[in-house]
Amino acid sequence: MNKQKDLSQPLGAIVTFLVPALTIYVAFTAYPVVRTIYNSFHEVLPGHPNEFLGLQNYVTLYNDKYFWGSVKNTLTWALTAPFFEQFFAILLALALYARIPGARFFRIVWFTPVLMSFVVVGIIWMWIFNYDWGALNVILRAIGLENLAMSWLGDPSIALPALILVTTWMWTGFNMVVLLAALHSLPSEVLEASELDNCNWPKKLWFVIIPMIRPTILNLIVLSFVGKMKIFDLVWIMTKGGPLWSTETVSTYVYKRAFEWNSFDLGYPCSIASVWFVIVLAGVLLLTFIFRQRDKLEY
Numbered sequence: 001m002n003k004q005k006d007l008s009q010p011l012g013a014i015v016t017f018l019v020p021a022l023t024i025y026v027a028f029t030a031y032p033v034v035r036t037i038y039n040s041f042h043e044v045l046p047g048h049p050n051e052f053l054g055l056q057n058y059v060t061l062y063n064d065k066y067f068w069g070s071v072k073n074t075l076t077w078a079l080t081a082p083f084f085e086q087f088f089a090i091l092l093a094l095a096l097y098a099r100i101p102g103a104r105f106f107r108i109v110w111f112t113p114v115l116m117s118f119v120v121v122g123i124i125w126m127w128i129f130n131y132d133w134g135a136l137n138v139i140l141r142a143i144g145l146e147n148l149a150m151s152w153l154g155d156p157s158i159a160l161p162a163l164i165l166v167t168t169w170m171w172t173g174f175n176m177v178v179l180l181a182a183l184h185s186l187p188s189e190v191l192e193a194s195e196l197d198n199c200n201w202p203k204k205l206w207f208v209i210i211p212m213i214r215p216t217i218l219n220l221i222v223l224s225f226v227g228k229m230k231i232f233d234l235v236w237i238m239t240k241g242g243p244l245w246s247t248e249t250v251s252t253y254v255y256k257r258a259f260e261w262n263s264f265d266l267g268y269p270c271s272i273a274s275v276w277f278v279i280v281l282a283g284v285l286l287l288t289f290i291f292r293q294r295d296k297l298e299y
Contacts, residue, residue: 039266060268061275069248070253073160073248077160077167078225078229082228084164085224089172089174093180096176113170113171118234121234154243159246167228221287222288232255
């Protein structure tokens with residue numbers, strides 16, 4: 001009876017539902033974050049007590065050229081790929097919205113890459129980019145453009161754009177489906193009114209449709225930005241950060257410093273993770289602020 005009475009009270013019901021979720025959140029999210037920040041101020045060696053180093057790890061990080069190279073690569077990826085994804089996703093969503101022939105088939109085909117894991121996508125594109133027998137170079141040679149055939153993942157100037165192409169191919173379908181749902185939710189009265197005003201399709205797209213689905217586009221850009229800032233799987237499968245550090249991301253660099261360089265010190269990788277956590281959080285807040293201010297100015 002007492003238990004039933006407690007559950008009938010709002011506070012008892014709130015606690016009953018929140019405690020399991022909060023326990024999981026604290027155990028697998030909050031505690032690891034706090035522990036990572038704590039470790040960043042220490043030297044953490046297996047079998048030894050933690051030695052407090054103060055800001056030494058962060059001073060070392062400031063002078064680490066490999067870290068700053070990985071930051072440059074990751075920011076390049078995160079600031080370009082989301083806009084490519086949105087551009088192609090809008091085109092594909094508009095094609096499906098216009099009900100092109102075979103729209104149902106193309107919807108499935110364009111969305112399929114999203115259903116694949118990064119491991120599968122990485123292996124497929126490694127085959128495509130292979131210099132000797134990869135599909136891309138075979139096609140270029142077959143149409144007489146053998147001069148354009150190259151080692152797509154072996155050239156430091158081409159490897160990162162090649163990986164950006166892969167993530168664009170993989171995630172455009174997801175953005176397309178979300179934008180298609182946004183297009184179908186547009187009020188038909190507004191679209192019909194634009195047609196009555198003799199508004200042609202390009203003008204209707206630019207002045208009516210795009211402004212009305214802008215919040216969806218901006219949210220997708222922020223989500224894509226966060227995903228690219230922590231990209232790891234695809235890079236590790238396809239290049240492991242090479243050649244010559246040209247595709248190294250912060251996530252792969254943290255993994256190498258923690259588990260591959262045999263330094264056995266987890267303090268320095270934790271300092272990298274802590275700094276990157278702050279940078280990603282600041283980037284998301286900045287993008288959100290900019291987009292909100294733009295909406296206020298326009299509306």
